[in-house]
Amino acid sequence: MSASFKDYNFKPFINDAINDLGFKNPTPIQAKVIPTIRHGKSVIGKSATGSGKTHAFLLPLINQLDADNPKTQIVITTPSRELAYQIYENVKQITSFSSETIHIANYVGGTDKEKQIEKLKREQPQIVVGTPGRILDLSKAGHLDINTANQLVIDEADMTLDLGFLETVDKIAAAMAKDIQMMVFSATIPPKLKPFLKKYMKNPVLDDIPTETVINKDVDNWLISTKGQDKNGLIYKLLTMGNPYLALIFANTRERVDEIEEYLQGQGLKVAKIHGGMQPRVRKRVMKQIQNLDYQFVVASDLAARGIDIDGVSHVINDDIPTDNEYFIHRVGRTGRKGMKGIAITLYGPDEDTQVLELEKMGIKFKPKEIKNGEVVDTYDRRRREKYKGHHEKLDGSTLAMINKKKKNVKPGYKRKIKRAIKNKDDQNRKIELRSQIRSRKKQKKRSSERYQ
Structure with missing residues (x-):
């Protein structure tokens, strides 16, 4: 395993971008995936959220890109607009250090398609990032020439499958060059995903990065019983007594997101919200404001759990336990990133004990806490009698x-x-x-x- 990024002999501008990011040594997923991609092999990267997988594929792909070739060379699909925006910004950061112009484009639903078509008439992007639907629309209409690209990245493949986008991604892959190098990244590899992988990937390298714990060791994972108390009031107490640098509050439904945001604003807090019911342009604007740290408090749906990658998220609060246990990991994975400490707080009611048990069976460990005299203090384990x-x-x-x-x-x-x-x-x-x-x-x-x- 390489001890330094210097061992990869990247182009000077790639190393400049790495220095600008403050990266010291490659993460385990980066150390495994980067050499595999550089050797032209298809890869399945399976690792936990917050593992550094985005740069595991961006660095070698951009390093290999031929800046003199004006045709589309790389296509990157994501299941959510927020994640597409995030990866697009990562690509912009890396390519900004290149002395040669590298044309990149971000295509997601809800944006101005006619404007995108007009620009495509003038030039084709060498790197395409976007959601499957918009990429396929532009390709089928003959505006975007992805048939010249031979490198396809499918990020968050399990979520792509869950949201029903796999068939669209299949059509994108079929429209690309025959000698396709496919890179699939996912927290899990569901059985329903395997037929698709076999269709396009011959002898892929599986880079499975096991984790010692399901939750990042830098995250303090708290569990607080509501005991019939008003959740809005509890969330407000946690936010004001903890003085977080940046706190994300996750809820299961868009109605609940609206309700929490309205309540916290009524208490005088400056709060942003992100969920699927918002207009795409509004969501994009709010995401930029969040990334610029214009807000200290953000209420979000699970739609945003994999799309928000912001340095400095100090607290994550789960208003309730998500209906899909995998989303719990992605929620909590928004904090404790890049070696920084974080706190994840999950509120649960008496009727959610079975769901808590299911999370514990996954290997998730909680620290029981309660609010007492204006402070969060240790309390007894809810199953202490069983253990004793x-x-x-x-x-x-x-x-x-x-x-x-x-x-x-x-x-x-x-x-x-x-x-x-x-x-x-x-x-x-x-x-x-x-x-x-x-x-x-x-x-x-x-x-x-x-x-x-």
């Missing part, structure tokens, strides 16, 4: 009393009686747990129906 007493926490007082009798009081048939008592109690608890799970699934199903893009 083991199996016996399921038993009621009378059963425990039977177990704890001294041996001298043991009578014939004692062991059988105890076993029956334990079995009866276990059966009863299983029924209670089953009812709880059914109720939880019904509520989760209701939340899923409200989910937006």
